[in-house]
Amino acid sequence: MGNREQVEQRVIVALDVPDEQSAIALIDQLPQVSFWKVGLELFTSTGPKILEVLKSRQKRIFLDLKFDDIPNTVAGACRSAARYGVDLLTIHATAGRDALKAATEAAQEGAIKAGVEPPKLIAITLLTSISARQLAFDLKIPLELPEYALEMALLAQESGLDGVVCSPQEVAQLRQTCGNDFLLVCPGVRPTWADIGDQKRSLTPAQAIIAGADYLVIGRPITAATEPELAWKRISEELTTVA
Numbered sequence: 001m002g003n004r005e006q007v008e009q010r011v012i013v014a015l016d017v018p019d020e021q022s023a024i025a026l027i028d029q030l031p032q033v034s035f036w037k038v039g040l041e042l043f044t045s046t047g048p049k050i051l052e053v054l055k056s057r058q059k060r061i062f063l064d065l066k067f068d069d070i071p072n073t074v075a076g077a078c079r080s081a082a083r084y085g086v087d088l089l090t091i092h093a094t095a096g097r098d099a100l101k102a103a104t105e106a107a108q109e110g111a112i113k114a115g116v117e118p119p120k121l122i123a124i125t126l127l128t129s130i131s132a133r134q135l136a137f138d139l140k141i142p143l144e145l146p147e148y149a150l151e152m153a154l155l156a157q158e159s160g161l162d163g164v165v166c167s168p169q170e171v172a173q174l175r176q177t178c179g180n181d182f183l184l185v186c187p188g189v190r191p192t193w194a195d196i197g198d199q200k201r202s203l204t205p206a207q208a209i210i211a212g213a214d215y216l217v218i219g220r221p222i223t224a225a226t227e228p229e230l231a232w233k234r235i236s237e238e239l240t241t242v243a
């Protein structure tokens, strides 16, 4: 496998579209994409049907439902989601230690019962749409943002999770503290030519990989581009220079 193919496998494209038809159109338009993220918009619209579509095309799946509830409820949700045989699944670190532990155990149980590989359960540290100012003034968190993100990552690691979702701006620090076996997945990635949109703590694809991300999650710079294939190619070429 060449460098290019290897690095392309580290890009997860966010399938943030409203229905199955638009999702299938994008999946088929971008055959080189091997890893897709199904999030709240698409899953609420199609339910698990879209997961079957992706599996029938041998794609890897990040099911990003960002569970955040009491331990019993998140455990039930993770047990159910794990049965789909997806590769990655998300929960918010703010659900707390008991919920994170219960979710980890339940995801294993659900997968074993269904006879599929358990998903890697990863926790959201702090949404990449939140700035340091918003963390302090709106959320009233009295910690510096990098320290808060690190605390959430350590909470996830201590609770037995496989990794976290973090902004590329925090990934170097998290890699150093959490080690190489902890999965670091970075959304909030923006090539220099793309709109920043609602993302607040962004880096370019090359910078995010250099900083230590295992996977990049990229949505609108590709999916909302006039020519998604060209956007994908530009990102892939950028990454090949650092891989």
Ligand SMILES: O=C(O)c1cc(=O)[nH]c(=O)n1[C@@H]1O[C@H](COP(=O)(O)O)[C@@H](O)[C@H]1O
Pocket (backbone or CB within 6 Å): 014, 016, 037, 039, 064, 066, 090, 124, 126, 127, 128, 129, 165, 166, 187, 188, 189, 197, 199, 217, 218, 219, 220, 221
């Ligand atoms: O869990 C995520 O994937 C996620 C966490 C986070 O902190 N920030 C974030 O943007 N995401 C997701 O990553 C994707 C980013 O999409 P774009 O901003 O269009 O590249 C979206 O599907 C978000 O739901």
